[in-house]
Amino acid sequence: MPVLELVNLSKTFGTKTVVQPTNFSIQKGEVVSVIGPSGAGKSSLLRMINLLEIPSSGQIILDDKPVSYALNRAHQLTFLSKFRLSKFRSKVGMVFQHFNLWEHKTVLDNIIEGPIKVNKKSKREATRHAEELLARVGLLEKKNDYPGMLSGGQQQRVAITRALAMEPSVLLFDEPTSSLDPELVGEVLQMMTKLAEDGMTMIVVTHEMRFARQVSDRVLYMEEGRIVAEGTPEVIFESRDNPRLTRFFSSLHG
Helix, strand or coil: CCEEEEEEEEEEEEEEEEEEEEEEEECCEEEEEECCCCCCCCHHHHHHHCCCCCCCCEEEEECCCEECCCEEECEEHHHHHHHHHHHHHHEEECCCCCCCCCCCCCCCHHHHHHHHCCCCHHHHHHHHHHHHHHHHHHCHHHHHCCCHCCCCHHHHHHHHHHHHHHCCEEEECCCCCCCCCHHHHHHHHHHHHHHHHHHEEEECCCCHHHCCCCHCEEEEEEEEEEEEEEEEEHHCCCCCCCHHHHHEEEEECC
């Protein structure tokens, strides 16, 4: 049984369809990388999975249960839906390009906020778990620092730790290294590689082709709002008979 399944999920803005009806599933412990040119719909697809963007059609199924929500006249989530979806989002964690940490909160407070408010953990239990996670990623000594005191790489590692503290079923990564200086990219990719080795289920929108090739179980190639190629890293990266893939990889080296 898949952990997560999308059934005919699509997104339209006005007359423009940015994600064509998409069917996709991911198994527990699988790492799927999503690659493709800018504007292909990769981030929109990821944001729909987390319901940060409301799908125009289709269904999301988590742990064999359809995710339900209601919209008001402005096509926004109702207050009750937002409340119910907070639990869903704790199971489908999201790591953003720009970290999205609360600047006025310490590292520790950033991490324990969700487990306390959404998962109803005690402050003591949430703090203990957060400190264990921070120790595991080598950032325990930074727990009382504020995000502005950290490097970009450290901030992103804290953002990943914050998502992990919610004990998600699936972690979504939206270009997690694109805002980092080149010398800081490695530490974030190393953390993500360790997560994959530990069995975390991950969907990663990335332009880091080495990561996609070495760490993924499966790679999806998107173009013009649809998945046009899918397979193991070997199949995708060594394809010689798909002109779209050939053109994309040539543009990276050009």
